[in-house]
Amino acid sequence: MADIKRNIKYLNKDFNSFKKSLIEYTKSYFPDTFNDFSENSTGVLFMEMTSYVGDVLSFYLDNQIQETFIQSARQVENLYSLSYMLGYTPKTTSAATTNIDFFQQIPAKTVNGDIVPDFNYSLKIPENTPISSDNGEDTNFIIEDPIDFSFSSSFDPTEITVYQIQGDEPTFFLLKKTRKAISATIETTSFNFTTPKKFDTRIINDNNIIGILDVFDTDGNEWYEVPNLAQDTIFDTIKNDNVNNPNYTDNDAPELLKLKKVQTRFASRFINRTNLELQFGAGSPGLNTEEIVPNPDNVGLGLPFEKNKLTTAFSPVNFMFTDTYGLPPSDTILNIRYLKGGGLGSNIEANALTIINTDNVTFVKPNLANTTLANTIFNSLAANNPEAASGGKSGDSIEEIRKNALGSFQNQLRTVTKKDYLIRALSMPSNLGVISKAYTTPTKVGDSIRPGELPTILDLFVLSYNNNKNLTVASPTIKRNLQTYLSEYRMINDSIKIKDAFIVNIGVEFKIVVLPNYNNNEVISRAIDGIAIYFNIDNWQINEPIILKDLFILLDKIEGVQTVKDVKISNIVGENIGYSNTAYDIEGATIDNVVYPSIDPMIFEVKNPSQDIKGRVVPL
Amino acid sequence: MAKIIPKKFPDDLEERQTIGFDFPINGNAVFNPTFQTKDQIKANLINYLLTNTNERVFNPNFGANLRNILFESVGDSSIEELQDRVTTQVNSRFPEVQVQDLQIDTSPDENSIYLKIKYIISILDIEDDVNIIIQ
Numbered sequence: 001m002a003d004i005k006r007n008i009k010y011l012n013k014d015f016n017s018f019k020k021s022l023i024e025y026t027k028s029y030f031p032d033t034f035n036d037f038s039e040n041s042t043g044v045l046f047m048e049m050t051s052y053v054g055d056v057l058s059f060y061l062d063n064q065i066q067e068t069f070i071q072s073a074r075q076v077e078n079l080y081s082l083s084y085m086l087g088y089t090p091k092t093t094s095a096a097t098t099n100i101d102f103f104q105q106i107p108a109k110t111v112n113g114d115i116v117p118d119f120n121y122s123l124k125i126p127e128n129t130p131i132s133s134d135n136g137e138d139t140n141f142i143i144e145d146p147i148d149f150s151f152s153s154s155f156d157p158t159e160i161t162v163y164q165i166q167g168d169e170p171t172f173f174l175l176k177k178t179r180k181a182i183s184a185t186i187e188t189t190s191f192n193f194t195t196p197k198k199f200d201t202r203i204i205n206d207n208n209i210i211g212i213l214d215v216f217d218t219d220g221n222e223w224y225e226v227p228n229l230a231q232d233t234i235f236d237t238i239k240n241d242n243v244n245n246p247n248y249t250d251n252d253a254p255e256l257l258k259l260k261k262v263q264t265r266f267a268s269r270f271i272n273r274t275n276l277e278l279q280f281g282a283g284s285p286g287l288n289t290e291e292i293v294p295n296p297d298n299v300g301l302g303l304p305f306e307k308n309k310l311t312t313a314f315s316p317v318n319f320m321f322t323d324t325y326g327l328p329p330s331d332t333i334l335n336i337r338y339l340k341g342g343g344l345g346s347n348i349e350a351n352a353l354t355i356i357n358t359d360n361v362t363f364v365k366p367n368l369a370n371t372t373l374a375n376t377i378f379n380s381l382a383a384n385n386p387e388a389a390s391g392g393k394s395g396d397s398i399e400e401i402r403k404n405a406l407g408s409f410q411n412q413l414r415t416v417t418k419k420d421y422l423i424r425a426l427s428m429p430s431n432l433g434v435i436s437k438a439y440t441t442p443t444k445v446g447d448s449i450r451p452g453e454l455p456t457i458l459d460l461f462v463l464s465y466n467n468n469k470n471l472t473v474a475s476p477t478i479k480r481n482l483q484t485y486l487s488e489y490r491m492i493n494d495s496i497k498i499k500d501a502f503i504v505n506i507g508v509e510f511k512i513v514v515l516p517n518y519n520n521n522e523v524i525s526r527a528i529d530g531i532a533i534y535f536n537i538d539n540w541q542i543n544e545p546i547i548l549k550d551l552f553i554l555l556d557k558i559e560g561v562q563t564v565k566d567v568k569i570s571n572i573v574g575e576n577i578g579y580s581n582t583a584y585d586i587e588g589a590t591i592d593n594v595v596y597p598s599i600d601p602m603i604f605e606v607k608n609p610s611q612d613i614k615g616r617v618v619p620l
Numbered sequence: 621m622a623k624i625i626p627k628k629f630p631d632d633l634e635e636r637q638t639i640g641f642d643f644p645i646n647g648n649a650v651f652n653p654t655f656q657t658k659d660q661i662k663a664n665l666i667n668y669l670l671t672n673t674n675e676r677v678f679n680p681n682f683g684a685n686l687r688n689i690l691f692e693s694v695g696d697s698s699i700e701e702l703q704d705r706v707t708t709q710v711n712s713r714f715p716e717v718q719v720q721d722l723q724i725d726t727s728p729d730e731n732s733i734y735l736k737i738k739y740i741i742s743i744l745d746i747e748d749d750v751n752i753i754i755q
Contacts, residue, residue, distance in 0.1 A: 015678050033653075035631050036640035039682065040664035040713060043640050052677045 013058040018051035070402055077272050079398060083405035084269050088427065090401045092273045093208040093342035094434040096183040096392030097477050098385045100131055100141065100353055104149055105163050105172045105380035107373060117160060117173040120365040121377045122149035128186055128213070129360060131383055133352040139345060141181040141353055141389070149175045150364045180477055181353070181385070183346030183392055184210055184339040191278075196330035198282035199229075208395075209276050210339040212268055217332040223264045229281050229325040233261050265326040273395060276338070281326025346392035347466055353385040390464045390475050391434040397538070415489045418442075421460055421496070428485050435474060435482060437463040439501060439542035439601045458494060460486075461501035461542055461601040471537060471605050473500040501542050502602035503580040505572045507612040508535070510555060511565040513620045518560035524615045527558045532609035542603045546595040565618055569595055572612060579607060628744070629657040643667045658746050661717060668713060669706075669735070669752050684709055686754050689733055694726045710737070718742050731755055 006029060012018045026034050026047075034043050066072045070082040083090050102125065109118040125147040130140050152158035156177070163174035191202045215223040224234050266278050361381065368374040396404065407423030415424050418440040425438040443457040462482065464474040474482075479498050486496060508531055514523045534554055548567055555564045569590075573583045582602070589596045597604070606612050631639055638653035643663040645651065654660045671683030684706060692698065707719045721738040732755035740747050 032634075032637045034638065034640055036660050036664070038664065039679070040668050041640050041660070042643045042645075042663060042667045045667070045676065048677055048679070 012054065013062075015048075015051045015055040018054040019047055022047045022050060070405055073402075074398065076398065079401045079405075080270050080272060083401050083408075086405045086409035088401070088405040088408035090270055090396050090404075092270055092395040093210060093340075094391065094393045094395070095210055095339075095342040096346040096348065096389035097481070098141070098181055098348070098353070098387055098389035098475065099178050099477055100143065100181045100383050100385045102147055102149075102177050102179065102356075103380075103382045103384075104175050105377055106149070106175055107172055107377070108170050115170055117175070119150040120363075120368065121374065122175065122364045123378070123381060124148050124362050124364055125356070125381075126360045130185065130357040131181060131353045132355045132357070133348055134354045135349075135352050137345070137348060137352070139183055139348050140185045140341065141183050141348075141385075142186065142339075143179040143181045145179055147177050147179060148364065149177060181389075182210075182339075182341075183343075183348070183389060184341035186213060186337050187340050188335065188337050190333050190335045192333050193329040194331060196328040198328060199279060199325070200328050201277050201279045202334075203271065204276045204278070204336065204338060205274055206276075206338075206340055207274055208340045208342055209270075209274075210342055212276075212278075213337040213339055215266065215278075215334055215336045217264075217329060217334050219332065221264050223266055223329070223334065224260075224262045226262075226265045226267055226326075229265065229267050229279065232263070232265070232326065234265070263327045264329075278336070280328045283325060283327050342392050343394055344392055344465070344469055346389060348385070348389045350386060350388045351384055353389075354383055356381060356383050387475055388466065390466060390472060391478050393434055393436065393465055393469070415486065415494070416491065418458070421458065421486070421490075424486060424489055425460060425462060425482060428482060434464065435462045435478065436465045437471065437501065437540075437542050437603060441601065443497065458496045459601075460496050460498050462498060463501050463503065463542070463603065469537065470607050471503045471603065473503075502582045502598070502600060504582050504584045504597075504602050504604050505579040505607045505612070506546075506586070506604050507570045507572050507614070508551070508606065509566075509568045509570065509614045509616075510551070511616050511618045512555060512561050513563040513565060514617050515560050515562045520617045523558065523560035524617060527555055527561065527615050528609070528613045530554055530558050531613050532606070535604075535606040535609065535613075537605055540603060540605070542601050543597045544603070545597055546604055548590075548593040548595065563620065572607070580605075632657050640664075644670075658741055658744065658748060661714065661741060662748060662750055665710070665714065665717070665737070665739075665750050666752065668710075669737075669750070686733070686735070686752070690731060690754060694728070694733075699724050699726070706735070706737070710739070716741055716743055720747070 006025075008025075009021045012021050023037050023044075027037075037044060067075055067078045070079065070086065073079050073082055080090050104123050106117045106119070106121050108115045110116075125143070127144060127146045128142050130142050132140050149158060159176040161174050161176075162170040162172075164170065164172040187206065189204055193200065212225050215225075217223065226232075226234060263281075263283060266280050268276055268278050271277050358378070358381065361378070363374065363378075404423060404427050407419065408427060410420070410423075415421050421440040422438050425435045425440075428435060439461045441459050441461070443459050460482075462474050462479070463471045464478060466472040483496075483498055490496060510527065510531070512523070512527060514520050531551065531554065534551065546569060548569070551567045552564050555561055555567070569586050571584045571586050572579045573581060575581050584598065584602070586595055589598070595604070631637055632655075635655065638655055639657055639660040640663065641651040641653050642659065643666050654663060668682070669684045669686060672687050673683045673685045674680045676682040686706075689702060702724060703722045707722055710717060710719050718740045719737060720740055721736075723734075723736040725734040725736075726732075727734070732753055735752040735754070736749060737752075738747070738749045
């Protein structure tokens with residue numbers, strides 16, 4: 001039988017093109033079998049149903065392709081999976097941070113004729129103690145490090161001042177300590193495990209999960225979080241003191257960093273904005289947790305041949321190639337503590353965090369004889385945040401996930417290029433505060449760089465958000481956190497200076513001609529909304545110019561606008577009226593309808609769109 | 621002597637050429653072919669009258685929407701209204717058809733409506749009718 005070659009069109013994707021091709025195909029190859037192509041024909045009905053199926057299948061094919069690549073994926077679950085694949089952990093929320101001052105009174109005592117504080121009455125506040133605000137806001141902060149008022153050192157000083165005197169002699173002193181706090185509450189949940197199951201998973205369902213605080217089983221064993229189950233070592237920090245460090249001489253490093261091989265481990269990943277999945281391993285229960293030091297015997301353990309070491313990629317946190325993936329929990333209950341909170345509302349104002357949860361506060365020395373005095377001292381405990389909390393914001397938007405994931409993949413945990421530093425700064429863990437805008441540039445060549453020397457010093461300009469989502473300079477706490485965070489990833493000969501970028505507040509004034517039969521007020525309102533969306537601060541980066549032509553085009557497209565007569569950008573300056581103090585010569589910086597930023601990194605911001613964007617209807 | 625040639629569609633002249641297929645789909649074969657345009661018009665009329673609006677994919681306005689009448693109270697005025705509606709719909713959907721007569725009998729006890737449409741295929745001068753039961 002002869003081959004029948006038929007002309008089949010493969011480029012059809014939608015209902016109409018399928019239907020058209022089917023009709024053409026029938027006309028070409030079945031001219032004697034079917035001839036009624038009117039809408040009322042039952043045969044056309046069947047063709048339409050086939051076209052419908054084709055359209056649906058095309059949609060699913062397109063959708064599958066779209067969701068396969070991070071550049072085009074739109075469903076949050078898929079973006080989360082793809083971003084984990086590229087090594088980026090998406091944020092579902094970001095916690096605000098601030099410094100909180102803690103105070104307590106302490107009685108005076110006489111020692112060898114000197115009046116000194118009686119540190120027997122000093123208090124101990126454990127880590128993770130909640131501090132809440134007195135202004136009725138439902139925002140809690142917790143301190144990450146414990147407080148011991150009786151301990152003072154260069155990295156954790158206790159300020160002592162005289163609080164009360166009688167005659168010429170002090171009777172009470174005031175002790176002050178400062179701690180970093182993040183906006184979070186500690187939530188607990190527990191999961192029951194019976195028969196061991198390979199790669200068992202459990203899901204924590206909650207809003208605004210910042211991360212896992214700790215996991216303990218009923219036997220008191222700690223389960224450690226690792227980035228992926230193949231990683232069997234963790235960085236462990238221990239206190240730098242005489243017990244742990246025989247060479248201890250000074251206190252310039254409060255903690256020692258060690259590697260620890262752990263079998264009780266889990267990896268966590270967000271499935272979506274409200275579900276955090278914990279996955280456990282598949283090893284046998286005989287495996288032990290031990291501290292290890294990298295040496296030629298254990299580096300590359302698990303590789304089949306010694307020569308494989310030559311060509312294998314090593315990570316300092318995973319240099320053993322075992323395939324146990326940790327233990328699965330069995331016949332136990334895992335008690336999980338996790339942090340939740342953050343969001344824009346957590347950027348709480350200064351002097352608001354004053355209420356301490358004293359449930360776990362104790363005296364350094366128990367069983368004090370003078371209980372009345374002890375009660376007075378206990379009740380004197382107070383807290384306050386001298387600066388407003390900053391850095392809190394909602395989770396990553398779809399675009400932010402996409403951008404950060406691609407950046408994370410490219411820099412491979414090392415910061416090499418300018419963009420590496422930008423992405424690394426923007427991806428700082430949320431419990432350390434959030435940098436909203438960042439910009440890196442080599443330090444300008446000047447006195448600090450000698451002739452012939454390469455400019456290895458980088459300036460990292462950063463900004464954060466306040467609780468109104470307006471730009472503000474990042475607090476010293478966030479900058480310190482960023483400095484510490486970057487030190488883990490920067491190259492050994494890079495030095496970075498973290499600086500504040502300049503904020504230039506602007507206003508927009510425009511004049512438009514409105515089409516006949518349109519309400520002037522409605523058109524102006526739509527135009528103002530359009531410009532407000534254009535200047536949405538999420539879409540702006542440091543050193544981004546304003547292209548006035550874009551604004552003209554944007555206004556031209558607004559319904560009811562006939563002609564755009566004029567668009568003018570002006571600088572709004574003055575802290576006394578609630579704006580940035582940075583003045584900028586907009587007119588001088590405008591060349592060919594582009595408002596260029598200054599040489600010193602800066603960002604344009606429309607702070608109050610409802611006030612700062614003004615429009616006027618003018619006659620043609 | 622002059623001879624009057626009967627009017628015919630070109631497709632009707634070929635004996636073995638099918639126009640489409642009959643409706644409703646029944647009989648020995650799944651698709652019974654129609655060889656004359658008038659049979660195909662009748663099948664199309666039945667298809668149209670038995671289709672409700674919003675049933676046809678991507679063509680929500682197609683259909684006479686007769687099934688909804690079952691749930692309406694029926695009186696003389698509503699029957700007249702229905703006759704007008706169906707006549708208008710058929711005339712506009714089938715330009716080659718002219719409705720001559722439309723009879724509607726209701727049987728409330730049997731929850732059904734009988735429609736008998738007499739029509740002329742104007743180009744061919746052929747008279748035909750179609751009976752529909754909606755229940």
